[in-house]
Amino acid sequence: MTQLSEEAEVTAALLIIGNEILSGRTKDANLPFLAEKLNGIGVRLREARVVPDIEAEIIDAVNALRARYTYVFTTGGIGPTHDDITSECVAKAFGVALERNPEAVGRLQAHYQTTEINEARLRMANIPAGGILIDNPVSKAPGFQIGNVFVMAGVPMIMQGMLESLLPRLRGGAPMLARTVSCDLAEGTLAEGLGATQGRYPEIEIGSYPYLRNKKYGVSLVLRGTEEARLDEATQAVARLVRDLGGEPSITIGYA
Amino acid sequence: MTQLSEEAEVTAALLIIGNEILSGRTKDANLPFLAEKLNGIGVRLREARVVPDIEAEIIDAVNALRARYTYVFTTGGIGPTHDDITSECVAKAFGVALERNPEAVGRLQAHYQTTEINEARLRMANIPAGGILIDNPVSKAPGFQIGNVFVMAGVPMIMQGMLESLLPRLRGGAPMLARTVSCDLAEGTLAEGLGATQGRYPEIEIGSYPYLRNKKYGVSLVLRGTEEARLDEATQAVARLVRDLGGEPSITIGYA
Incomplete structure (x- = not known):
């Protein structure tokens, strides 16, 4: 949450x-x-x-x-x-x-x-x-x-x-920005580190969405927030986590 | 309704x-x-x-x-x-x-x-x-x-x-059956007769859904109910209405 x-x-x-x-x-x-x-x-x-x-x-x-x-x-x-x-x-x-x-x-x-x-x-x-x-x-x-x-x-x-x-x-606020880090690691492998990263960036919403594409499993880690610098910092932290666990992160601006 | x-x-x-x-x-x-x-x-x-x-x-x-x-x-x-x-x-x-x-x-x-x-x-x-x-x-x-x-x-x-x-x-009931009458009449042309038909078949749910396909407007009239004979009777009544208004009804079992 x-x-x-x-x-x-x-x-x-x-x-x-x-x-x-x-x-x-x-x-x-x-x-x-x-x-x-x-x-x-x-x-x-x-x-x-x-x-x-x-x-x-x-x-x-x-x-x-x-x-x-x-x-x-x-x-x-x-x-x-x-x-x-x-x-x-x-x-x-x-x-x-x-x-x-x-x-x-x-x-x-x-x-x-x-x-x-x-x-x-x-x-x-x-x-x-x-x-x-x-x-x-x-x-x-x-x-x-x-x-x-x-x-x-x-x-x-x-x-x-x-x-x-x-x-x-409509009266709005700061636009919601999104980044996606995709990789072919399993959610269960990422979960502990991802939860820790979420804990360090409470103002960024981090979601984990597994997928099956072309018969390959993978996961899209979606980060959302209104402060771009902080969002990019959290995105880099997630990408590092993926690399540390042996995966290859692919970063997209927006959703993927 | x-x-x-x-x-x-x-x-x-x-x-x-x-x-x-x-x-x-x-x-x-x-x-x-x-x-x-x-x-x-x-x-x-x-x-x-x-x-x-x-x-x-x-x-x-x-x-x-x-x-x-x-x-x-x-x-x-x-x-x-x-x-x-x-x-x-x-x-x-x-x-x-x-x-x-x-x-x-x-x-x-x-x-x-x-x-x-x-x-x-x-x-x-x-x-x-x-x-x-x-x-x-x-x-x-x-x-x-x-x-x-x-x-x-x-x-x-x-x-x-x-x-x-x-x-x-799960404990169910009588399966919900559906029929669709499609035609290229406008909803506004059909509305009065359709409302009257709905009034005569209160146990059948009649919905009207306009669409734009291949640059042609049309409408799908969807009938739903659990009694097949009554559903087919209402479907024929809707098809007749379409014909009476100069349209050409096309009937599908299920949704279309």
């Missing part, structure tokens, strides 16, 4: 909404994308949850997470069909009305031909009272922010566009 | 443990695998959470989930390194001691050469008191079951081996 300084840490949680994730039908691709963007602006993704399209589950999760983290991001459930219930659940979580937002209606009207506008599509303009729209550069129907909760689409390309457009609203 | 009959439903949650998922470094592959296996034996995956390698977070999540679902599966954090703290956290969640398990020690001794056995590797034989081992056909260090919680490795190949070996212990 790593003890990081918690002072002034800006944190976030992701709430993934949708039966299709829990059925195994759809593999979530939004968590890694969000995580990387948040690393870059110094916001730490601290938890993720996946819940089904059930009102009480969504409301409970939104309220649990928004009380606990600086920011909450949700993905999924803001389309025009009957199983898209995220917006009304978020309104209920905040105890506000769900209102037809004129600006959102305008964006839909500009995008669709008059004959295509129907009640189902207009549902996508229903936004909790007080919500601030999030631009959707792909298919126009906006997401929204209410309080510290950012509601986005589930389709990765749309989610990515929405996230890019809302990033400037 | 879909109202499914909750009577005698066997439910499960997945707890994914590890900083590497929340940093975006590692993409989880265990959720879809678990979901598919559980669908097959009639256990419904109802929630997933991802938590970091922090003791209090793991303990809280284990206790919240085990109180709520028939089964809880955890992945990650049972290796030999300092960041592997799942077993001690699960012991604390259950309020029992973490003990060196003789059977687990025996399996490690049979697997490793005498010179390779060290304290770090023996940590992998520390199992909460009362835990029942889960076989690891890949790298021998076992997982374990305590109460309704099943603790597995995070490396997908090992997790998959462990899951196969524990499946016979």
Whole structure:
């Protein structure tokens, strides 16, 4: 376990909404994308949850997470069909009305031909009272922010566009930097020395991830921290440990 | 939203443990695998959470989930390194001691050469008191079951081996069956009729998932349920709806 300084840490949680994730039908691709963007602006993704399209589950999760983290991001459930219930659940979580937002209606009207506008599509303009729209550069129907909760689409390309457009609203901290030391030693061989190294660098998070690639076992030792000099010092210490144990360390800036 | 009959439903949650998922470094592959296996034996995956390698977070999540679902599966954090703290956290969640398990020690001794056995590797034989081992056909260090919680490795190949070996212990229900109706209509065109169809088949869960493939938009309408005749009837109703709206439905058994 790593003890990081918690002072002034800006944190976030992701709430993934949708039966299709829990059925195994759809593999979530939004968590890694969000995580990387948040690393870059110094916001730490601290938890993720996946819940089904059930009102009480969504409301409970939104309220649990928004009380606990600086920011909450949700993905999924803001389309025009009957199983898209995220917006009304978020309104209920905040105890506000769900209102037809004129600006959102305008964006839909500009995008669709008059004959295509129907009640189902207009549902996508229903936004909790007080919500601030999030631009959707792909298919126009906006997401929204209410309080510290950012509601986005589930389709990765749309989610990515929405996230890019809302990033400037976020207050971040020092970006999280990463280094990876890879080698073909076994985790069990490295464990004692690695634990000692972690003890000497408490502000650096050191993780050990074994892998099997091209039928060869190896381990990626990932170091993360916000102070580059200290991170590089710890990385060199880990590389030395690998060499001392007869391995050949390969260092990558970032993840590997 | 879909109202499914909750009577005698066997439910499960997945707890994914590890900083590497929340940093975006590692993409989880265990959720879809678990979901598919559980669908097959009639256990419904109802929630997933991802938590970091922090003791209090793991303990809280284990206790919240085990109180709520028939089964809880955890992945990650049972290796030999300092960041592997799942077993001690699960012991604390259950309020029992973490003990060196003789059977687990025996399996490690049979697997490793005498010179390779060290304290770090023996940590992998520390199992909460009362835990029942889960076989690891890949790298021998076992997982374990305590109460309704099943603790597995995070490396997908090992997790998959462990899951196969524990499946016979689970009590399931009627397998969840799926059908997919794909077409190139827009969701907003389908929404009204789809909602009406969902209303007529309340025991079938109907989800609508738009996609962009080869630069063409389309939508997959996924139907899930446990009664095959009724599922096929609902599938035909959805296919008819697509045809009535000028689309060409393509039906797949399972997900598409």
